[in-house]
Structures are given as C-alpha cells and as structure tokens.
Amino acid sequence: MNERLHSVLAQRGLSPESLAELCEVDPKTVSRWLGGRVPHPRHRFRAAQHLRVEELFLWPAPTPASAPNAGQPGVGSGLELVGTYQNRASVPRDMWLSLLKGAQEQIDVLVFSGTFFAQSNPHVAKMLAERATDGVQVRLCFGDSNGQAAAIRGREEGIGDTLAAKIRASLTYYRPLLSETGCEVRLHDTTLYTSLFRYDDDLLVNPHVWGQPASANPLLHLKRVDAAGWFDNYAQSFEAVWATARPWTPDQEGPSSHGQD
Structure with a gap:
C-alpha cells in the first residue's frame, strides 16, 4: 500500500476519483496506485503536480543493495521533502487545518509572533485544546516581546517596536490554553532562523x-x-530553543521596553 499517497490525498481533501479525473485515468488505476503499483512516468508527474508534492516522495526510486552508501543513515534524506511553497502565505488554509486536526501525538510551534496562525483560524485555541484533551502534547513557543531577539528582528524588518506589539497581540488568543492539561506556552529570546x-x-x-x-x-x-x-x-532545534524558553505568565509580565501595550 502506498501510505504516502493515501496521506497526501487526505491532507489535500481529494478523493481517488478526483485524482483520477485530474490525471485523466480510470479510477481503478488510481486504486492500483494506492495499492502499491507505480504509475507510468507521465502519470507520476501529473499526480505529483496536482498534489503539490515531490514525485520522489510519493514514489521513491529503489536503492540498489550494492550501491555505495546504501543503507547508511542520512542517505536519501531528500525524500523527506513533500512539497515547497514560494512563500508561507501561499500555503492553503485547509492544509493548516487538516494537519492540526489530524495530529495524534504532538503539535509544536516555534515563531516570533505567529499572528497569522490565529487570525486565519479564530478557533485555533479551541482546536488545540481539543487535541490536548485527546492526548496530543501541545507546545507553543513565541518570541519574548521584552527580549533583545525580537527587538533586533523588528529593526531588521524595518518595523521597529511593531513586532513586540504583534507578539503580545498574538498571545492573547492562547491565554485559555494555560489552564489546559497537555498545553504549554513559552517565550524565547533566541535568534530565530x-x-x-x-x-x-x-x-x-x-x-x-x-x-x-x-x-x-x-x-x-x-x-x-x-x-x-x-x-x-529541525525537530532537535525546536527542543533546544524550548529548553531555554521561559513559561509565559501573562499576569506577571511587565510593560514592554520595546513598544506600547
């Protein structure tokens, strides 16, 4: 079974029949792809194009047993790349929602302000709380509005104290999560690459x-x-930042030295 194809179809909200229509093949053909059959090259290309993923992610090239470095850690890591987007704003909203709803074990977020995360989904705090109730570990790490890293980033973007204000505004959405078991919100003061x-x-x-x-x-x-x-x-870099971040305590936060409250 091609579990990657199953997963991408679910994330994109496409049925096998819809993919068959886009690729101009019989629905039974797509069923065979889902069952593990490798499509003709032109169909692989069209399917990957419509699903906005790398072709090699859906149908990895077999690695000969005698090939140099075969089986060594790190070889073929490029197959981890499911897809690319020219900018974050072009990522479909449905994709953010489906990934959040589908998480079963953990949700980790590392940003400075992440205002879009809540503004594009006004129910994000409620949805995160529901995932936590189902046993998902939720960890949100925002920039410290009083920190030097946010101040430097604001100057580099040419927005000055606006970034600090955006961080404080974004955090207001997540105050209800502080009382939820399985949810943590922390503030970091690190260079965010x-x-x-x-x-x-x-x-x-x-x-x-x-x-x-x-x-x-x-x-x-x-x-x-x-x-x-x-x-x-990348996951290890999140853990490194998370380990140095401090818990967000909104009732104890003083006024920002880099912007107005």
Whole structure:
C-alpha cells in the first residue's frame, strides 16, 4: 500500500476519483496506485503536480543493495521533502487545518509572533485544546516581546517596536490554553532562523530571509523518513530553543521596553 499517497490525498481533501479525473485515468488505476503499483512516468508527474508534492516522495526510486552508501543513515534524506511553497502565505488554509486536526501525538510551534496562525483560524485555541484533551502534547513557543531577539528582528524588518506589539497581540488568543492539561506556552529570546510547525511526522519549515517578514519567505513541507534526516535536525532545534524558553505568565509580565501595550 502506498501510505504516502493515501496521506497526501487526505491532507489535500481529494478523493481517488478526483485524482483520477485530474490525471485523466480510470479510477481503478488510481486504486492500483494506492495499492502499491507505480504509475507510468507521465502519470507520476501529473499526480505529483496536482498534489503539490515531490514525485520522489510519493514514489521513491529503489536503492540498489550494492550501491555505495546504501543503507547508511542520512542517505536519501531528500525524500523527506513533500512539497515547497514560494512563500508561507501561499500555503492553503485547509492544509493548516487538516494537519492540526489530524495530529495524534504532538503539535509544536516555534515563531516570533505567529499572528497569522490565529487570525486565519479564530478557533485555533479551541482546536488545540481539543487535541490536548485527546492526548496530543501541545507546545507553543513565541518570541519574548521584552527580549533583545525580537527587538533586533523588528529593526531588521524595518518595523521597529511593531513586532513586540504583534507578539503580545498574538498571545492573547492562547491565554485559555494555560489552564489546559497537555498545553504549554513559552517565550524565547533566541535568534530565530526558522519558524517551525510540527504535527506528528509532518513538519512545515519556514526559513527566514534577512529583512523580510516570515510570510514572504519560502516554506518546506517535510515528512519524517528516518532519524538522521532534515526532519530530526529541525525537530532537535525546536527542543533546544524550548529548553531555554521561559513559561509565559501573562499576569506577571511587565510593560514592554520595546513598544506600547
């Protein structure tokens, strides 16, 4: 069974019949693809194009047993790349929602302000609380509005104290989560090279380009393949930042020295 094809279809909200129509093949043909059969090259290309994923992710090239480095950790890590987006703003809203709803074990978010995360989904706090009730570990890590890292980033983007204000505004959405078991919110004061959004074995990586807002920067969709690939490197960076971040205590936060409340 091609579990990756099953997973991507579910995330995109497409039925096998819809994919068959897009690829101009019989629905039974797509059923055979789902069962493990490898499509003709032209159909592989069209399916991957319509699903907005890398073809090799859906149908990895077999690695000959005698090939150099075969079986060594890290080889083939590029297969973790499910898809790319020119900028974060172009990621479909339905994809954010489906990944959040589908998480079964953990949801990790690392951002400075992440205002879009709540503004594009006004029910995000309620949905996160529901996932936590179902046993999902929810960890949200925002920038410290009083920290030096946020101040420097604001200057680099040319928005000054606005970033600190955006952080405080964004955090107001998540106050209800502080009393929920399984939910934690922390503040970091680190240089943020990449925003991260993890949903179990799916990871959305939003690298930062100097001087540009995160929404205008590229986004990579990774799927965990092994313990020595890109996914785990980024996941470990989240853990490193999380370990140094402090718990968010809104009632004890003083006024920001970098912007108005």
